[in-house]
Amino acid sequence: MQQLGFTRLGNPQGYPLAIIHGWGCDSSFLRPLAEMFPERDVYLIDLPGYGKSAHLAPIASDFIASTYLLINTIPYAADVISWSFGTLYALHAISAINNSSLNLESYAHSINNDPLLSQIEIQQSQAPHSNDPQPSLLDCRLCSNPKSPYVRSLITICGSPRFPSDPNWAGMSAIKILKCNTVLTPHRVGLVLRLFYRMMASSSTAKEEAYIQEVTSQPNQIPYEVLQAGIKIVTYLDERPTLQNLRVPSLHLFGAHDPLVPCSIASFFNQAPLHSSYVFPYSAHNPYLSEPERFKQVVSKFFEQVATMDYSLLKQR
DSSP states (O other), X not given: OOOOOEEEEEOTXXXXXXXXXXXXXXXXXXXXXXXXXXXXXXXXXXXTTSGGGGGGGGGTTOHHHHHHHHHHHSOTTEEEEXXXXXXXXXXXXXHHHTOTTOOHHHHHHHHHTOHHHHHHHHHHHTSTTOXXXXXXTTOOOOOOOTTSOSEEEEEEESOOSOOBOBTTBOOBOHHHHHHHHHHOOTTXXXXXXXXXXXXXXTTOOHHHHHHHHHHHTSOOOSOHHHHHHHHHHHHHOOOXXXXXXXXXXXXXXXXXXXXXXXXXXXXXXXXXXXXXXXXXXXXXXXXXXXXXXXXXHHHHHHHHHHHTOOGGGGGXX
């Protein structure tokens, strides 16, 4: 079964928690978030082309195939936390795996015919260190059980179902996003990433800024093609209908000073009884770094509510 690479932290006997990173940095950037919950069985998941999924760079531009691998990687009945760009993948994956009307056989068959995934599967099966038989891509972990859903809950951090702004959506400047499609070139990768990190650290605490500078000062290992694929996905993808129909308890977190994802869209996420939002008053794009105590308190309270939730709410339409 094809999966994304991940780092496992915390307590292996704890309740599973899957964390998905954003654009421009791999899952190691979210390690402080993972360490907030040492009692949980934490999976820090790398998207294609990043970190432990570097070998999957050829499919970074294939959103559906990437989402399929994410589905195969999220542990059963886990709570999921997505940060920034990773929210697009989380929304699509959870919508698929908690959808009882999804034709699993048809979905898996379409992915099984993906030439890039097939090529990667062949390469892995022929690797000298690979002694175990490689199952078919049809061996998918998709399932649906209303009493014990595949994904128990979702928390998005400074994420959005639609990043560019439009007349009905107060997102990021669409002009700036379109400029990124031309400004990012193989020779400007370092420059663009530095600008991105600088924006991400705006209105941050000294401790947060020091952490971002330390982590992002490492030599860049993310290929240009992977970064460009991410910008294309951000530019054109719209998961707002997915969010509106998502039947999973969800908490959507924002920073009041975030220059990348305006907190003004928080009201869009208040859809009782399953969806609610919270704005951190002193944070930008990384509230888990700038307001860690408040962040852990808000998230822990949400997890307590989820643990006692009546899942018959998931059957409502």
